[in-house]
């Protein structure tokens with residue numbers, strides 16, 4: 024006889040071809056002794072509203088939200104947490120009694136990753152942030168919340184970076200921010216920053232000519248994080264490491280954002296090492 028899992032969580036996106044979240048959360052539920060199950064749900068945009076209501080009807084506890092719905096779910100939520108509101112995106116939903124509440128755990132994931140991995144305290148630090156997409160927004164707001172002194176946002180599309188600057192200027196007046204183009208002009212900024220964050224796919228490029236700045240800018244004084252986790256070491260990270268920088272990939276951010284969602288749904292501290300092991304085995308197995 025099939026054993027009925029008592030509670031259900033999942034991830035919604037479209038297309039949802041591969042996700043590491045099911046393996047991570049299912050191992051975590053089992054580890055803490057919860058008879059819960061986490062599964063992927065491919066939801067088409069025209070069905071999003073009905074799907075969110077339907078999940079409530081069948082007693083789903085929580086969802087992760089991935090591309091392209093991190094903004095699009097917002098109109099269907101009853102409440103949205105302060106940080107998610109600032110970032111303008113939701114990656115975690117909690118069904119509580121008759122309310123649907125939205126959170127964003129990407130920033131918490133990022134901060135926990137740098138604090139645990141690097142022992143990096145963001146207060147009074149100067150950051151060069153490459154990229155201005157959804158992940159960069161979450162990173163910028165969380166760093167500003169943690170008291171970062173300044174954030175230089177380098178992006179291909181100026182307006183996207185300017186949107187982030189506007190959020191920082193409006194809500195975090197102590198955090199200076201500046202928008203620059205993602206080209207060789209950013210070389211000059213490396214020497215004055217403590218941490219460099221790559222939140223674009225350029226970390227994957229292995230041809231240096233395609234990279235719009237010089238890898239020689241990395242020094243042993245830098246903390247360098249690339250949000251990409253597949254591959255585990257991008258060319259960007261490899262070159263930073265060769266120059267003596269302390270480096271980290273996006274794996275810890277992925278795990279800690281998942282851990283924060285797990286805590287929201289279960290009110291239990293997530294088993295971080297179990298989640299990490301599950302993901303590393305999955306990534307290695309896929310190669």
Ligand code: NAP
Pocket residue numbers: 129132153154155156157158159178179180181183205222223224225250251252273274276277278280
């Ligand atoms: P997104 O919203 O689509 O933003 C993509 C960013 O990359 C934008 O700044 C975009 O610039 C830039 N970009 C794209 N192609 C580029 C190119 N050819 N040259 C220069 N810049 C380019 O994506 P996202 O969700 O922020 O994700 C960004 C990265 O973070 C991805 O690699 C993703 O895998 C990673 N990520 C990791 C985690 C984690 O938990 N570790 C979580 C979320 C995302 P424009 O503004 O000019 O388009």
